[in-house]
Amino acid sequence: MKEVGSISLNHWSSVLTAVFNPWVALGIVFLLFFFVSYTTALSWADLTYVLPASSLGYVLLAVIGRFWLHEQITPMRWFGILLISSGVGFVTQGPALT
Numbered sequence: 001m002k003e004v005g006s007i008s009l010n011h012w013s014s015v016l017t018a019v020f021n022p023w024v025a026l027g028i029v030f031l032l033f034f035f036v037s038y039t040t041a042l043s044w045a046d047l048t049y050v051l052p053a054s055s056l057g058y059v060l061l062a063v064i065g066r067f068w069l070h071e072q073i074t075p076m077r078w079f080g081i082l083l084i085s086s087g088v089g090f091v092t093q094g095p096a097l098t
Contacts, residue, residue, distance in 0.1 A: 038050070038054065041054075048091070049091065049092070049094075052087060052088045052092075053088060053091075053092070055084055055087075055088060056084075056085070056088055058081070058084060059084055062078075
């Protein structure tokens with residue numbers, strides 16, 4: 001978005017330039033893929049199972065941020081990631097309701 005700058009809805013050409021930026025378009029494709037996979041998962045399993053499993057995405061983002069983007073993650077945040085993973089593990093051990 002640094003290439004486009006501020007966008008006014010009165011100038012549709014700047015809006016189209018921002019939307020058709022390859023990175024923004026790729027983000028939209030990933031968002032659509034997530035939506036389709038999430039609704040598919042909801043058709044196969046309960047929300048109480050799918051919702052915690054989707055929180056593993058936060059764990060994946062933290063690991064990618066640490067090792068690919070070289071971000072500094074504090075021990076408290078790693079503890080939070082461990083807590084999320086443990087919670088997902090507990091939920092997946094329960095019986096499926098459908």
